[in-house]
Amino acid sequence: MICSKAHFAALIRWPRGSRLAAAVLLAAAVSACGSSTSPGDTSTQTTAPVRPVTTTDADWKPVTDGLGRTGKFGDSNTVYRIPLVRSDLQVVTGGVPIKPGLSLGGYTAFAKYADTTMVMGDLIVTEAELPKVTDALQAHGIAQTALHKHLLEQTPQVWWTHIHAMGDPAQLAAGIKAALDATSIPPAAVPPAQQPAVDLDTAGIDAALGRKGTPDNGLYKFNLARGETIVDEGHVVPPTFGVTTTVNFQPLGQGKAAINGDVAMTEPEVQQVIQALRAGNIALVTLHNHSLTDDPRLFYLHYWAVDDAVALAKAMRTVVDATNLAK
Numbered sequence: 001m002i003c004s005k006a007h008f009a010a011l012i013r014w015p016r017g018s019r020l021a022a023a024v025l026l027a028a029a030v031s032a033c034g035s036s037t038s039p040g041d042t043s044t045q046t047t048a049p050v051r052p053v054t055t056t057d058a059d060w061k062p063v064t065d066g067l068g069r070t071g072k073f074g075d076s077n078t079v080y081r082i083p084l085v086r087s088d089l090q091v092v093t094g095g096v097p098i099k100p101g102l103s104l105g106g107y108t109a110f111a112k113y114a115d116t117t118m119v120m121g122d123l124i125v126t127e128a129e130l131p132k133v134t135d136a137l138q139a140h141g142i143a144q145t146a147l148h149k150h151l152l153e154q155t156p157q158v159w160w161t162h163i164h165a166m167g168d169p170a171q172l173a174a175g176i177k178a179a180l181d182a183t184s185i186p187p188a189a190v191p192p193a194q195q196p197a198v199d200l201d202t203a204g205i206d207a208a209l210g211r212k213g214t215p216d217n218g219l220y221k222f223n224l225a226r227g228e229t230i231v232d233e234g235h236v237v238p239p240t241f242g243v244t245t246t247v248n249f250q251p252l253g254q255g256k257a258a259i260n261g262d263v264a265m266t267e268p269e270v271q272q273v274i275q276a277l278r279a280g281n282i283a284l285v286t287l288h289n290h291s292l293t294d295d296p297r298l299f300y301l302h303y304w305a306v307d308d309a310v311a312l313a314k315a316m317r318t319v320v321d322a323t324n325l326a327k
Helices: 005-013 016-031 057-067 130-139 169-180 202-209 267-279 309-321
Strands: 072-074 079-085 105-112 117-126 143-148 158-167 214-216 219-225 244-253 256-265 283-288 299-308
Touching: 057 079, 057 105, 057 169, 079 117, 105 169, 117 130, 117 169, 130 143, 130 158, 130 169, 143 283, 158 169, 202 219, 202 309, 244 309, 256 267, 256 309, 267 283, 267 299, 267 309, 299 309
Parallel strands: none
Antiparallel strands: 072 079, 079 105, 105 117, 117 158, 143 158, 214 219, 219 244, 244 256, 256 299, 283 299
16 A cells, blocks of 8 residues: 555545544554555565575586585475585584584585575584684675574584575675685585494384484484475575474484484474473573574574483474474
């Protein structure tokens, strides 16, 4: 609806006896000025968000050439995700040596839209690297949207910084390459020809969580998408960008596991998730946002525990059931 001074001028010209009724009608109209949403609609989206388009390897050649790394497609070939795993670090937390796949799996993900290319990611950096990485990102116009830790006490101290930018793919890659050059992140390792056995009761874990996990180089993982469509700056953000709940199990022998990951939540879910984690004796690490402008607004809670793997899976079932996951 378009509102102007003409509406108020028209009110003045009404006969005196009719002005009260006219005022009521005008007040209702003014309250709708500028609004295109229906009553009860809490979404901040006023226009249809732009969806990513299907791509091929050729579309990402400027990115892979610029970064000197390749990735894999996700979400029906709309997202191209490049792993940036810190396999060079020997991180220990709570006396547990952390396998890179449990907590140190950084990445950068790209998607093309009709009007631009978007990149999001999570860079894992040491405290010594962090200032130089920050300066490189800022110099190239790549925003840092979060800075936090995924683990409790740890040696060495490691930080996770989320990134976001839109623009030309080659320029985006150049900015990320400048940040990577300030780190010791190694090239991607060649995946094993055959997945090693997972030393856990994976059938019991699946039954407890009500979902089937994926073996990953001796670890056992769950990557759970939310039920809503996530939008950032008017562009749909598919799950491969990292807007998901993750549950990672690292075997420790005799049926025990360390678990680490994060739970993606909307504001009404946060306290329920916290209560469910603590009911399962699972420690909270950090609670934060990963993005500045996502809709719905998502919060992420990182957690940590060491216990019987199936018992942990049962506890995590209550946690994930407190959120709106995709069916």
